[in-house]
Amino acid sequence: MSEGQERTPPRLFVDAPLGAGDEAVLSAEQGHYLRNVLRRVEGDPVILFNGRDGEWRGRIAALGKSRAAAAVETQTRKQAAEPDLWLLFAPIKRGPVDLVAEKATELGVAALVPVITRRTVVGGVNTERLRAIAMESAEQCHRLNVPVVHEARPLTQVLDAWPAGRRLLLCDETGQGRPITQVLAGLDPAAREAPWAVLIGPEGGFDPAELDAIKKRTIVTPVTLGRRLLRAETAAMAALACWQAQVGDWT
């Protein structure tokens, strides 16, 4: 890190309410990070956000081994809504799934939804680890909130309990969908305003009967991401970037 970057106040997500004069308790990990990694001391500036009260400037008020806290001073940004975009993904191996959590946070998803498909090979999802990764990524990318990480559930169960009005962009690796840009550019105003989700299948693809059943749901729009075989995490990042660029808040 350059000298200039070292002096940037660290950006921290907290649970506490944020208002001028408040004291925000920091987690043990945050205290350790400030003290032992960044070598900060009491009085040093920090930036705080909690997903509700915007972004605030403050100072380290306590940095002991048993307790760390910040004094909240002035608001630097008002709370603003992030696009309402979910990512549904079949559990994949640890490295790629960590990457998905980090990058999907940077790419502005509101929720990470692990879904078990028929061909899902990887057993469980450590949602606690994904939450920690999403939080760290949100701190770094200057988001004002942290994506919600759902517990893993079977895909059919998630789709059966689907919220009314939310659309689903299905990345269909069989190449049967229309090109993603054509689909997104052709959305009518109501569809552009709707909440969305992106669904990425497991490594090796969906079971064909399962894929057919997904496509029959009226909320689903299948798209293709070209003829190269993208890994699941690459397809996720590509589809999220295209959605943000064409429908979301990059427009």
Add this chain to the structure above:
Amino acid sequence: MSEGQERTPPRLFVDAPLGAGDEAVLSAEQGHYLRNVLRRVEGDPVILFNGRDGEWRGRIAALGKSRAAAAVETQTRKQAAEPDLWLLFAPIKRGPVDLVAEKATELGVAALVPVITRRTVVGGVNTERLRAIAMESAEQCHRLNVPVVHEARPLTQVLDAWPAGRRLLLCDETGQGRPITQVLAGLDPAAREAPWAVLIGPEGGFDPAELDAIKKRTIVTPVTLGRRLLRAETAAMAALACWQAQVGDWT
């Protein structure tokens, strides 16, 4: 890996010319991988490509400790051109730069061009390692060629020797550019047909004077990727995906 995936013939990039009846010598790494990782034996099928002669089906003809080779049988795909898209990126740390090489290959770049900027912090780029990563990624994503990995050079030198007609999409993290979709959707037919490059700055951004000088070049179109602060590798993947979706071969 599921049983179905295990039986898929491995896909291998070779240097040798490929034609029916030819024998293609495999590298020591490929021999080791076939023998010790995939547990294949002589006679097992493989898929071969060399970036020139299309894709061929063949069989393992030799799989000894000192020599591995494949007998080339029948062509499965004719050689086809990939989009002529370069990625210029400032060297970043090992993990992220490896990710860039792997994902940019999946996202169909023709060349990876490491460029030294004024604020480039990371010293060197191990181009041999990036070549190996790009080759493995090309094998996995069913490309018919492998991206060329250039040696690192100063950005000004690369831009001074810029090939006539190639356009450059600058990811401007200061937010001064127009939204990427607006820029790409507004290209005239000549610009859509032109060869392109994407330029991603170093962690922490370009030096302001350097950024101004880049923007003055007529080949350059600055774009913005929204208001969240993307890491360099995330910006690279997002911009490549948007370009492929709107201008490249996902259309």
